[in-house]
Amino acid sequence: MKIGDKVRFLSTTGGGKIAGFQKGNIVLVEDEDGFQIPTLASEVVLIAEGADDYNMFKAGVKPGEGGAEAKKHAEGRSVRSIMNDVESDAEDINDAFEDDPSDKEISFKAPVEERKGGDRLSAYLAFVPVDPTVITNTRFEVYLINDSNYYFHYVILQAEGQAWTMRNEGEVEPNTKLFIEEIGRENLEEIQRLGIQMLSYKRDKSFIIKPLIDVQLRIDGVKFYKLHTFQTNQFFEQNALIYPIVVNDEVTRPLVIDAKTLKRQMYADGKQSESKSADSGMNKERVDSYVRRYENSGHKSGNPFVNSHKGNNVPVVYDLHADAILETTQGMSSADILQYQIDTFHKAIAEHQKNKGTKIIFIHGKGEGVLRRAIIHELTYRYKQYKYQDASFQEYGFGATQVTI
Numbered sequence: 001m002k003i004g005d006k007v008r009f010l011s012t013t014g015g016g017k018i019a020g021f022q023k024g025n026i027v028l029v030e031d032e033d034g035f036q037i038p039t040l041a042s043e044v045v046l047i048a049e050g051a052d053d054y055n056m057f058k059a060g061v062k063p064g065e066g067g068a069e070a071k072k073h074a075e076g077r078s079v080r081s082i083m084n085d086v087e088s089d090a091e092d093i094n095d096a097f098e099d100d101p102s103d104k105e106i107s108f109k110a111p112v113e114e115r116k117g118g119d120r121l122s123a124y125l126a127f128v129p130v131d132p133t134v135i136t137n138t139r140f141e142v143y144l145i146n147d148s149n150y151y152f153h154y155v156i157l158q159a160e161g162q163a164w165t166m167r168n169e170g171e172v173e174p175n176t177k178l179f180i181e182e183i184g185r186e187n188l189e190e191i192q193r194l195g196i197q198m199l200s201y202k203r204d205k206s207f208i209i210k211p212l213i214d215v216q217l218r219i220d221g222v223k224f225y226k227l228h229t230f231q232t233n234q235f236f237e238q239n240a241l242i243y244p245i246v247v248n249d250e251v252t253r254p255l256v257i258d259a260k261t262l263k264r265q266m267y268a269d270g271k272q273s274e275s276k277s278a279d280s281g282m283n284k285e286r287v288d289s290y291v292r293r294y295e296n297s298g299h300k301s302g303n304p305f306v307n308s309h310k311g312n313n314v315p316v317v318y319d320l321h322a323d324a325i326l327e328t329t330q331g332m333s334s335a336d337i338l339q340y341q342i343d344t345f346h347k348a349i350a351e352h353q354k355n356k357g358t359k360i361i362f363i364h365g366k367g368e369g370v371l372r373r374a375i376i377h378e379l380t381y382r383y384k385q386y387k388y389q390d391a392s393f394q395e396y397g398f399g400a401t402q403v404t405i
Contacts, residue, residue, distance in 0.1 A: 001027065007044040015047065112174050112203075118149035120248045121200055121210055125217065126177070126233075127224070127241040135227045142180040145235050145242075146172045150200040150210065156180070157195035164195055174202075177235055188221035196245055215251055217243050218327035222340075229331050241331050315359035315391075315402065318348050320371060342374055349383060349403070358405040361391050365399040375401055 001007070001018055007029060008015030016037070019030040027044055028036045124145040131138040146152050156168040172178040183191070198213040223229040223241060230239035244252040320341045322329055329337055345362060352358045364371040379388045383403075391400035 001041070001046065006047045008047050009039065010043050010045060015044070112149070114149040115175060118147075118175060119208065120148065121150060121213070121246050122147040122248060123152060123198065123213070123245040124235070125194075125196070125243045125245060126235065127183075127230075128236055128238065129230060129240075130182070132227065132230065132238060135230075136225055139182055139184045140224065141182050143177045143235075144172050144180055145177045146174060147235075148200070149174045150202055150207070153199045153201075155197045157197070158190055159193035159195065167191075167194070185221075185224065188219070188224060191219045192221065193218060198245070210249070213246055213251060215245055217245075219243070220327075220332075223331055223336075226336065228333060229336065231331065243330060315361045316348075316352060317361045317363065318344070319363045320344060321363065321365055338371065338374060341371055342378065345375055345378065349386075349405075352405055356405055360403045360405070361396060361400055362403065363391075363396060363400045366397070367399070372399075372401065379403065 003018050003020060005018045006015065007018060007027070009029075014031065016029045016031040018027055019036050020028040022028065022038065025041045026038050027041045029039050029044060030036050124147065126143040126145055128141045128143065129135060129138045130141060144152075144154060144156075151174060152172045154168075154170060154172060155166060157164040158167045168180050170178070194217045196213070196215050196217065200210040200213070201207065230241050233240050233242055235242070246252065319325070322337050322341065325344050326332075326337070326340065332340075341364075348360060348362070352360060362375060364375060376388075379386060387404045389402050390398075391402040
């Protein structure tokens with residue numbers, strides 16, 4: 001027996017089609033009204049294909065003659081024979097379900113869709129707040145964005161002193177963003193300095209070889225406490241803090257310059273400036289004064305544009321230009337930069353406030369005078385006890401203020 005076979009009942013009139021099977025040798029017989037009647041398999045018999053009368057056992061037997069023939073045929077089959085047929089049909093059904101194509105693993109992959117202009121590499125590291133309404137207490141999702149037609153195999157490293165450890169590694173497909181991890185404020189110190197290396201390539205087609213990307217990023221933890229540092233962007237529906245890695249084949253964050261190399265370059269620049277000054281008869285004191293003061297002072301560490309002499313007669317110099325005190329201004333507004341400069345000003349005052357008579361030179365530049373006005377405001381209302389005046393024009397130009405502790 002199998003689903004769809006016509007059967008009739010042995011113990012009563014009527015019959016129907018087999019609609020299914022249940023445990024305990026039960027057959028579900030569906031009658032003409034659509035009702036399913038559970039019946040023992042031993043209580044039903046097959047009828048001939050094409051027969052309309054369920055009281056007839058096989059075609060060609062008249063209604064008046066069918067009773068004896070049907071009974072004889074039914075009695076001629078054993079219950080075991082009927083049950084074997086039921087089990088065989090059930091196995092066939094199970095085999096059919098086992099071969100269901102929907103159970104097979106989907107191995108097809110749609111070809112990568114390339115976009116116009118995508119053969120120039122662009123990649124970004126993004127930080128997205130989980131709950132921007134509580135920016136001071138939320139966690140952040142980290143994404144690597146691939147805005148090009150190339151695959152990227154990437155390695156993200158974190159600095160531990162002079163050594164590096166691998167934080168994450170993997171592959172990001174073309175024109176997609178890949179979730180890397182979720183971090184909290186307790187992780188900000190770990191990611192202050194990240195190294196990112198990326199190898200670009202295409203699959204199943206020829207492509208132009210791109211140079212290996214090797215950059216280091218300075219992640220400013222202060223930005224994670226300020227809502228306005230998270231800006232609207234083309235990659236996420238919500239605001240995000242995004243650090244460019246490479247844009248249109250140009251690496252936006254070159255490797256951090258070694259301090260010793262930078263110092264040698266500054267010395268060389270200072271000597272060249274002095275040589276040119278001697279040849280032209282200029283006063284050496286007016287040539288590249290920042291570099292020469294750093295070179296001659298014996299101060300061999302820290303910001304080369306900060307001259308931290310201890311003596312009262314020699315002024316301490318602080319350069320408050322953004323590019324001198326910040327690794328990067330990416331993601332910072334003008335207000336953020338100004339606030340950082342003022343904070344640096346306060347720290348300088350606090351560092352020397354016990355050294356009475358110390359002269360501090362704050363180089364703020366001429367520009368529009370915004371930083372200078374902010375410094376004068378602080379000196380007028382917060383540091384009334386300290387004298388201030390314009391610093392020497394010959395030494396520092398028009399853009400410096402001298403404060404005497």
